[in-house]
Amino acid sequence: MTQPPRPLTTTAATSAPTEEEYDLIVIGAGAVGENVADRAVQGGLTAVIIESELVGGECSYWACMPSKALVRSVSALRAARAVPGAREAVSGPLDVAAVLARRDAVASHWDDAGQVRWLESAGIALVRGEARLDGAKRVVVTAPDGAERVVIARSAVAICTGSDAAIPGIPGLAESAPWASREATSAEHVPERLAIIGGGVVGCEMATAYAGLGSRVTLLSRGRLLSNLEEFASELVTERLRDDGVTVLAGASPARVDRAADGTVSIALEGDAAPIEADEVLVATGRRPRTDRLGLETIGLAAGEWLRVDDTLRVEGHDWLYAVGDVNHRALLTHQGKYQARAAGDVIAARARGEQVDDTAWGPYVATADHDAVPSVAFTSPEVASVGLTAAGAAERGLAVRVADYELGHVAGASLHADGYRGRARLVIDDERDVVIGFTAVGDDVAELVHAATIAIVGEVPVSRLQHAVPSYPTMSEIWLRLLETDRAQRRG
Template identity: 60%
Template sequence: MTETESIAYDVVVLGAGPVGENVADRTRVAGLSTAIVESELVGGECSYWACMPSKALLRPVIARADARRVPGLAHLAQGALDAPAVLAHRDYEVSDWKDDGQVAWVEGIGADLYRGLGRLAGPRTVTVTGPDGEQHVLTARHAVAVCTGSRALLPDLPGLSEVNPWTSREATSAKAAPGRLIVVGGGVVAVEMATAWQALGSQVTVLVRGKGLLSRMEPFAGELVAEALTEAGADVRIGTSVESVRREGGTLVVVTDAGDRLEADEILFATGRAPRTEDIGLETVGLKPGSWLSVDDTLRVTDSEWLYAIGDVNHRALLTHQGKYQARIAGAAIAARAAGVPLLETDRWGAHSATADHAAVPQVVFTDPEAAAVGLSLAEAEEAGHRVRAVDIDLSRVAGAGLYADGYRGRGRMVVDLDSEILLGVTFVGPGVGELIHSASIAIAGEVPINRLWHAVPSYPTISEVWLRLLEAYRG
């Protein structure tokens, strides 16, 4: 039996991942009635198939690598990882793919949860088709927020649909390590999953079509990660494309553009993302289904008064933490407009402006070594027309690095705007550097001048002393 119900809310949120949850939290705190719609697990991609499971797989890998570099401890870290224990802990971190805890959190903030496929049905209207076919019609007085995220994008390759390739979801949820794994791609998912599964017992081959790994970071980041993967036993092939893929019996066969024939048990394609907007009713409000949604700095869709697109769907920065930041900005903007605030704070670094999307997007790649960056690379800064200077430091020169790991290898770079003498970008590569990048984010977001940073004294002996070495190199 199908039942139709029409309910009015102040805000309707499509997607209950971390981004949608944060929008709902911010609008509820502001006193707005909020409904949140989810077709899969409450908690979204990050909780079950991305951030949480991937880091659960990678943490033992990094810990063992660090221990191997510590005198007096190295001999205890030479054996293989206990793969079943690692996978069991991964399952624990994703709550065995059950979302009871996340549902309780949504209910705890006072938002109403609707399970099912939510689709726009004209301005300010969302229809929800539940798992049993029941229908609900939700109307939004102030805003509909699209927070549906992105999905893996598979290339159009002969034979691909017949071999059941892995995407990021299968790579983070697999129940056992395949004997041989081919990873296609050179971005974050590719290098993290290559790192994890190589350490868990797979023989990994990485095929990178471009000039190197992690192409959106400084070139040295990808170079150091490629070196480490190779030393760990992976076969990293740069400038190599896949021409075809097929299965012969139980064996997967890949042919490259060089004519090489490679055999494996599984193949992971980490070759891009597409917005999950193909079936949410965009056509009913004059937008193209399956498209990325263009927004202003309050995260409101261009030329709309009520539709917001937050997180991956706006294609600004496909990162959970950046989507949650956008959600806080959007939530504040929605609440202000609902309250009739005549003029929002949309100036640079204003309360209703997602300025960090343009100036201070941080990212950590949890490989061995870690790669972390925020802001612009040298090439991006030059392309944007800034007059800049890059300052590089070998992290082995930092006293804290030598204490952190025997034979520490790493590199740091800061990109300085010579006209304003503030930082435009910072990149660190090396063991443990993920914990350094927030200090760089603060320096960039705060537009802290170099002469003021000189007085931010790093504790000795920590790897953070890299800041002193960078500043000394800049000042000469």
């Protein structure tokens, strides 16, 4: 067994900061940091997590959980109204106060006591404060009261600090006190008019939520919405948003943003379009790494940059340093960060024990699924569930592929789910290997379809073998049968 945490000898006369040793130091106590530490402790190491905010991180308090709580109330009401019998039982709009109260409960009222208890039960130490590297394996922590302590890593340091919303350099925007994702998911009121800059997942999800909560939403996007997904996903989400009263301005570029003395916001657009007037403006144009105050310059790395890692999550050129989750810019999704964390915690423990690490493509100590098998769900209306490559992405790689499309509304399970159900699904198949390399489904409540596709892609299951995976009837999973039949007909025709 490794040694327990050991305070190093210090003297009061020198006023030196308190020093401690652990096998592993984890900077950042979000879901990613928690999982790195937990797997390392399970592997026999001692671990400490350093956190300046709430234990549980962005996903628990300002991202995945509260945002989906907001969207869920909207989608539940829509689902009820789409089925006769239930439709007649529903009267009135959403109770906004009740929606926000449930959101608060889902976010644990921004109290991390439960997460702290979990750390204690897992045998993980917690230090509150701002962490910065001070050379190899040495971290200085500044507590909220200004006191400093030094923590030394015997084996490794893992940076799991995540990312922040990026605020583009639009004149006047920063001075206009814009909302970012944090403000949108924790807002105490619903603005009468909300302008959203950015047509990615965050922008579209928040447009869905706030339109459902009663805001008049204007969504500005330089290109089509959800531009990294299949084009039909963009089309169906755009159509539904407009049906819900959202003004979608694709191809719009803000030139300037100003907030007046009365609090209203004016967004001037490039060209001769009329300005957009709103009560709040939400910026959802991307993310930047939280690496600017970590002392990276003390080990020869650039502050404020994404950290490049290998498939064992080790930072290039530093055999003791790991970067896990958003900070390595591989896949900015909570579930992918936790996947990386499990690999990183295991490999850190294995290397600390002196084991030879198997870092082959699908070995136990690597995060290779981040390259080609990343599942994601946009909790928009309708939902978009996808994994692997789009048809365009496969073409960019020079792969010879074939595509099978099918209308989800023609599947019995979907037609039972809601009257007039609309949706679409696509398989992207590698023609040479005859395996699925991409899947996209768009429609209400399609999120649960994506894991079957993920297994097919990761397992590289031949299409001929998938014919024997029989979907239950009548469920939406029957889409798999219909897609495979479509592919078969296209090949024979």
